[in-house]
Amino acid sequence: TVREVHDRLDLIKNRKPLYKPWFAGLASAIACASFAFLLGGGLYDMIGAFIGAGIGHYIRRRMFMHHLNQFVVTFVAVAIGALSCIGSLRLIGYFDPSALNHTTAYIGSVLFVIPGFPLITGGLDIAKIDFPSGIQRLCYTLAIILMGTLAGWTVASIVQLNPQGFPPLGLNPWLNAVLRLITAFAGVWGFSVLFNSPQRMCIVAGVIGAITDTLRLTMTDFGIAAEIAAFSGALLAGLLASAWRAIVRHGFAPQYLGYPRIGLTVPSIVIMVPGLYMYRAMFYLGQFHTLPALDWTFRAFMVIICLPIGLAVARVITDKSWRYDV
Template structure:
């Protein structure tokens, strides 16, 4: 007796996270999606969710998008969302269909997130007469949409953001120029590694090392040619701040505020991992080249000049981070304006002796309230506006100083910096959560 293997219908993926052949679920190309089988409809719900998750948004927004599609297709959906995974079940008249989906890595793409939110919001009006194949074709267009910016442009964006970040930390022109070069080189290399699918720990460590060494090289050139002071080496911390995982940090807090504990804890763990790898790498490079995290040389600016420069630097920093997140220039500009107002308010409150964590809470609250207003007028996702606007408030300097002192066995000093950083990190998502509670009736309720 002989046996024969069944002929495969689709090409099997060679990836470790095997790519799903979504079109293979289509059974009848002439039937509208509302008349399709449970499997075909449930698959569309899951695909919408996993694309939303790949854009970096939090569990509540992913589930809300899946629910919107499910209701339009006359399904009930229950989903459990993590950092890179979704397990969900769709129910229809006593029958059910379940899937487990996963991503190879976590990323951020605010442009694709905007397209997906628009697709979800318009689904009932534009897609119910389409066939499942046509719906998947539209999702193909969004999923395969190329990035808006090249690696070189992303490098320039990070250079602008980190130079502005350095000024806001207290650095002057020399520190800003060196941070500009260091961050540009670091993020450019990270983008190249990302295109080659290098794992996040390796790409983070290598890109931070490159940024610190580029800062060192330019600093030594300026020291030999212009005789600049050793005190200007303090700005090297600003050169590595492009790796701050703003989206996981903020969405972690928002998810936990909505009791999406799995997603919140996974996102928080991912953010801590990236920060730990970055700070350890920066610390090791500093040990090798004998850099220390000194205080910046005071700039002695008047209140009016300082206020104006803070507004400008905050706008440039947030604009640069938005471009790094693949935001269209218009969205990046709106985020920059929000960040200029919110971050300048935060820094001014600190100048008037308000505790840094309280000032961070109020800055994030203002950013969230302004983002809600912009969202109503433009349709840009709130998260795409608020995260770039407040990522510049994340205390990367405090985190690095904590690691530097803990690594040098100065536990009392290191612990003090670590506690200061933790208070601010907790305050930022709480401020955004408060803004969402005040402005979003759907988000403030549990049902």
């Protein structure tokens, strides 16, 4: 009955998170530090992102416990995370002045606010012609991203930072590939924890993400467009999630590991969302540099739309209900 559906939804809404705020903060720190490396950051960028994201998400969780407005929470958490990152690097700068040159690290520290599930599932809803749900989710995503980037721009303006990107690390290609595998796994594991997934699901998603994001970054290293690389990574993530479901269904893995594909694919491709592009777009917009702002906005948009398209194509290939309009 309708009443039973409402009772079930209330039960889900009131269910306590699986993880304490301190553990969620740690997972956020690990995820964003890994994200910083995958964006091209070095050791100091990772340290700054670790500290900022850990503190920022911990504050975010504590504020959510008091049922505060989501947009206010997002702005405050991003501002605190960015300031914590910048402050930690300036403190390190007293001992090693080169830490002061890492002016883009604060962007890595605030990527925990990216609303991955509504962003990706909104695109999938559009692919299924479920426009009311898709538009609702995408509008929510846009509002959260707007508040997060606005907070990041505010902090950057106050402390007079200009995020120019990360300088090349100059690592050996094989070492770089191994480090990407490790950090992609850690990043996807961390984001899975933020999505309140059980630990076994976090690990499976982490393995998928390690393979797909390393593939994406390797493709961009060979000069392939970021949009095509993002599509390919998302497509492979969808195919691997379907393959994992088939392995469980045929008894090659325990049945309790048969997680929903959406729970495995979204964390594994959220790490592909071009957060750096979005924050740079808002930074230039705040400086009234319109052309660079539009440039980075469209770069971000093209990559973002390729992610749900890749997942949708994977579902069309592996799922009859997606292949036909019935």
